[in-house]
Amino acid sequence: MPLPKGVATLKAKGTGNETRPDNVFCSRDFLDHFISCNAYPTRVPGTTDHYPIISEIDLVMPVKEVEEQWNWRGADWPEWEEELSGELEALGEVDGYASLEEVMEALGKLDAVVWKCVRKHVPIAKISPHSKRWWKVEFTERDRLATKSYRQRDVPESPVHEEYR
Incomplete structure (x- = not known):
């Protein structure tokens, strides 16, 4: 588990005892990506009895070659x-x-x-891994015409409408 053993995650309101009813689970493959995982009793919000658990995870995407x-x-x-x-x-x-x-x-x-x-x-x-492989140069030209036609939508006699059709 990413949360180290023995870290308290709750302080009982009545007795003041610290216990650990909360755990942080993840798969073994994902465990290597945890930089830190800890409970912070000093950051308890409002009147709750649970300590916030803050996990820092390395989620950097690997850069794929072009x-x-x-x-x-x-x-x-x-x-x-x-x-x-x-x-x-x-x-x-x-x-x-x-x-x-x-x-x-x-x-x-x-x-x-x-x-x-x-x-x-x-x-x-x-x-590029992010490119639209189905996209063609003709589509770009058609897209520009559509944008021009849309911008001139209030001018029905504009020649761009005829060109777009």
């Missing part, structure tokens, strides 16, 4: 396909493979060519 991922939506796919076609033509055509080693070598070359094109034409996005 992830880097491929932004597949932002890729320039026509240029990517054009470059990939050129790179594949440079590899040349093969009628067949005589052994597993030849297949693996060809597969390695194909993989290298595809990733070369990906690195060149697909941007890298830095994903």
